[in-house]
Amino acid sequence: MSKRIDVKDLNVYYSKFLAVEDVNINIEAKSVTAFIGPSGCGKSTFLRTLNRMHEVIPGARVEGEVLLDGDNLYGPGVDPVTVRSQIGMVFQRPNPFPTMSIRDNVLAGVKLNNTKISKGEADVLVERSLQGANLWNEVKDRLGKPGSGLSGGQQQRLCIARAIAVEPQVILMDEPCSALDPISTLAIEDLINELKDQYTVVIVTHNMQQAARVSDKTAFFNIAGTGKPGKLIEFGDTPTIFSNPTEKATEDYVSGRFG
């Protein structure tokens, strides 16, 4: 249950400001794709267009096509809610629902949509999702406690469990480790490696070692200057991008000789 994403000639706008220009990229199913690049180059913005979260911001809009196994996300009559239930997202800062227990947080996608689920099925789903997020052993004795009582790394894995509980095709991660310590980061990276057996994973990261460690393919985004749109400079296999990139800008960035 994972699908590929193909992006064709995508322009992303905030009102009149063109934030990301002319992106073409093919993201394989059951692979990990990393987006790297300097701050403000539009990689997070672009990631949010992949599950129509970009348009949540007032005035934000998109031109072009994003195909999920051939179906255009931005086609007429497409319900963004359907898109988002197929393409899950994990955010930069862990954001468990503060009013809910750990168990309810995992079940949030089901419960908030008022889908009927029996207690037995719910128990199975909670355990499977928490197992999938490598959190089960740490929280199995306190599922009724508030999710906000967990540590930052545990909260982030809880958010991942919450995202995979709705069984999406694709999981987008927007700098999921930037608020975490190295040990929690390692736990999440291990988890990403396991997730790619079942899901298509797209991850934005500022940490190039992380991109090198976890991803199969890497996309480098760059920006020509303040006020200019961000662009996809180079996209290829991760080893190639890091050891033998074709573009000069990519080489400068990955070798730390940037700017």
Next chain:
Amino acid sequence: MTSTLTPVRKRSALTKGQLPKAAPYIVLAVALVLGAAILALIGFNAFGWGIVSAILFAAGLVGWSLVVEGARKAKDKLATCLVVGSFLVALLPLFSVIWTVLVNGLPGLLDPGFLTTSMNGVTGAFDNKTVEEGAPLLGGIYHALMGTLLITVLATIISVPVGLLTAIYLVEYGEDRALARAITFFVDVMTGIPSIVAGLFAAAAFFALVGPGTKTGAVAAVALSVLMIPVVVRSSEEMLKIVPNELREAAYALGVRKWRTILKVVLPTAISGIASGITLAIARVIGETAPILVTAGFATTINTNVFSGWMASLPTFIYTQILNPTSPSNPDPSSQRAWGAALVLIILVMLLNLGARLIARMFAPKTGR
């Protein structure tokens, strides 16, 4: 030859002069004695004594500190004096009001039957008997208490849905559109509307819709909700605004619809603040007098139907008992009843405030491991 002598010093180079710990108390005692002496010369009164002593205290403490500790500490002492002084000035009227109402209201409140009987059939003759022959005081505030509670409950039932839905529109759907800006502007204007105008509006509206001279509890409730809605909108809006956007996005990213996100994520997160805001809005209107005067009229009998007949309420009860005593020749029983009613009103407001805190604590997002 290489050995150096450490100079013997009496004091650390890092310290300056310090006032003794008891300095404020010494200055206070001196200021009180001096203040009493000065006041004795020009005629003693407690209020003047307090003011003169406070000024003497501030001047004395700051002056002493300037001499011993230097300018920075003296400025610090001056600021402390000003802050504490303003705090006392702000508290003084509050305590004075509570004390006066407590002293004057307790005899009325403790009167048997005060909370359980109405003024039905209580005439000036009974009050004259109470004063002249020491007969027990008759009459109570049951009708007014019921009226206040019913009118306020109805006003709350009208205001909370309107106010809360308006706040939800402004925060979740408004997106700074012209309509949202207009609503915000008019809500601000409505916050400052004089309460008598709200009463006249409700009276005129029912005059036009139902018929001339319509005075019922419901009209009063409408008048009160005109006052209450802007308060509810404002407080709920602030509470909804501080719900982190991340939570909304987290819900959207799970494929949850916007209205469900608002209903099940945003509102539960903000509910403690919203509930206490609503309780404070109720406390704000429960003591309104003017709008009720022109919309519900006066009554001496128990009327629990808000949709027909005049209705008493605590503020109007106080107003009429003071202005038109039941027995014009012996107004004391009436004023005792009025103070008693005032005490009940203050207790109600206090209970509402306590309730608001309790609600806020009950609904607050739980933390803990």
